[in-house]
Amino acid sequence: MANKSERQRTIVELIDARPVGSQEELRRLLLQRGWDVTQSTLSRDLREMRVARVPGPEGARYAVLNGADDEQRNSLDSLLPQFFHKADGVGELLVLSTTAGGAQPVAEAIDASGWPDVIGTIGGENTILVVCRSSQGRERITRKLRSLAGRSPD
Numbered sequence: 001m002a003n004k005s006e007r008q009r010t011i012v013e014l015i016d017a018r019p020v021g022s023q024e025e026l027r028r029l030l031l032q033r034g035w036d037v038t039q040s041t042l043s044r045d046l047r048e049m050r051v052a053r054v055p056g057p058e059g060a061r062y063a064v065l066n067g068a069d070d071e072q073r074n075s076l077d078s079l080l081p082q083f084f085h086k087a088d089g090v091g092e093l094l095v096l097s098t099t100a101g102g103a104q105p106v107a108e109a110i111d112a113s114g115w116p117d118v119i120g121t122i123g124g125e126n127t128i129l130v131v132c133r134s135s136q137g138r139e140r141i142t143r144k145l146r147s148l149a150g151r152s153p154d
Contacts (some may be wrong), residue, residue: 007035008045012064015051019061026062052104053125055083060101076109077148084149085126087142094130094138096145103128110145117141 010033011026020026023042030037037045046052046062053060083102088095098106107123110130117137122129132138146152 004045007037008049010035011042011045011049011051015062015064019058021053021059021061050108052108053101054105055099055101076106076113079106079109080145080149084145084151087145089130089132089138089142091135092132092138094132094142096128096130098126098128100126102126115141115144 007030010030014020014026014029014033020029023039023046027037027039027042030042049064051062051064054063079102083098083106085097085099087097096103096106103123103126107121107128110118110121110128117132117134117140119131119133121131130138130141132141
């Protein structure tokens with residue numbers, strides 16, 4: 001377990017020191033520091049550490065997301081106006097489109113929000129699948145997300 005903690009501290013040091021845009025780049029930087037990790041181990045570390053790719057002035061880069069639930073909810077308030085493009089859905093499924101690199105931090109913030117209508121999310125580069133408990137729940141979540149993004153409820 002000590003190795004895992006040390007490896008995760010090294011990951012934070014690396015992403016704080018310079019923009020790191022991909023897991024492969026991060027894996028190579030870790031190797032230079034003596035950590036030979038697989039992609040699956042690195043993915044697991046990033047998920048546990050709440051590290052996500054976020055857009056920046058020079059492209060997407062990894063950053064540690066704040067872990068406190070209240071702060072995550074507040075981050076949804078600040079993330080959606082920046083990254084939200086559109087939302088559409090059917091049944092219990094809602095698909096959100098974001099700017100490139102915006103899906104991961106928005107999906108993390110939705111998951112952290114604790115909204116009872118949301119079962120969970122799957123975030124890609126610019127698309128998020130939100131699985132809701134019901135079609136009525138999907139409609140409520142869609143309105144809430146559009147409102148937080150400063151968009152009309154449609």
